[in-house]
Amino acid sequence: NAGVMQNPRHLVRRRGQEARLRCSPMKGHSHVYWYRQLPEEGLKFMVYLQKENIIDESGMPKERFSAEFPKEGPSILRIQQVVRGDSAAYFCASSPPSGPNSYEQYFGPGTRLTVT
Amino acid sequence: KNEVEQSPQNLTAQEGEFITINCSYSVGISALHWLQQHPGGGIVSLFMLSSGKKKHGRLIATINIQEKHSSLHITASHPRDSAVYICAAISRGSNYKLTFGKGTLLTVNP
Numbered sequence: 001n002a003g004v005m006q007n008p009r010h011l012v013r014r015r016g017q018e019a020r021l022r023c024s025p026m027k028g029h030s031h032v033y034w035y036r037q038l039p040e041e042g043l044k045f046m047v048y049l050q051k052e053n054i055i056d057e058s059g060m061p062k063e064r065f066s067a068e069f070p071k072e073g074p075s076i077l078r079i080q081q082v083v084r085g086d087s088a089a090y091f092c093a094s095s096p097p098s099g100p101n102s103y104e105q106y107f108g109p110g111t112r113l114t115v116t
Numbered sequence: 117k118n119e120v121e122q123s124p125q126n127l128t129a130q131e132g133e134f135i136t137i138n139c140s141y142s143v144g145i146s147a148l149h150w151l152q153q154h155p156g157g158g159i160v161s162l163f164m165l166s167s168g169k170k171k172h173g174r175l176i177a178t179i180n181i182q183e184k185h186s187s188l189h190i191t192a193s194h195p196r197d198s199a200v201y202i203c204a205a206i207s208r209g210s211n212y213k214l215t216f217g218k219g220t221l222l223t224v225n226p
Contacts, residue, residue: 103147
């Protein structure tokens with residue numbers, strides 16, 4: 001049973017370009033969370049998605065950031081017109097559907113975004 | 117004030133020492149996680165607790181719901197335990213999202 005997969009592991013973008021980060025949850029998991037770790041800072045929640053639904057996006061910056069989790073395929077975190085301040089590690093986590101184990105979260109290896 | 121506070125921020129120990137990292141939180145929680153992150157590396161979930169105590173190898177995690185406090189203990193520490201340890205809470209009614217402490221950087225010297 002493969003774990004949470006993220007790609008790419010490292011992404012370099014110039015200011016103004018778009019960044020697309022992908023997350024494939026563990027098999028059987030229908031909940032996906034995105035977290036951001038800025039340099040020298042702690043982890044912060046960004047968005048929580050279930051298949052085809054955004055449940056909680058209270059941690060997403062108001063502009064340039066969007067997330068989706070389609071019926072088929074991975075979850076995508078999209079950052080438009082990247083700026084240097086977007087440079088960070090972006091982690092995805094997944095959890096099973098509601099039930100006693102739904103508080104468990106399994107993390108992917110992260111995508112390290114560098115904006116030059 | 118952060119909802120989740122950890123102490124100490126930095127901890128240096130000699131190999132073999134018993135290690136304790138503390139976490140306190142200010143809100144009602146549904147569950148609490150202890151996570152491990154090596155420098156530049158991914159995040160590994162060590163424990164998820166909602167009550168009592170859990171043990172895995174040399175690692176022990178405890179939680180006291182009434183006192184809003186959790187501890188992570190490492191027995192017989194080893195240099196490979198050197199990492200950042202992060203406490204993260206799922207607040208009640210928070211849609212399962214994690215709120216993180218700032219982490220404790222543990223260095224175990226041989």
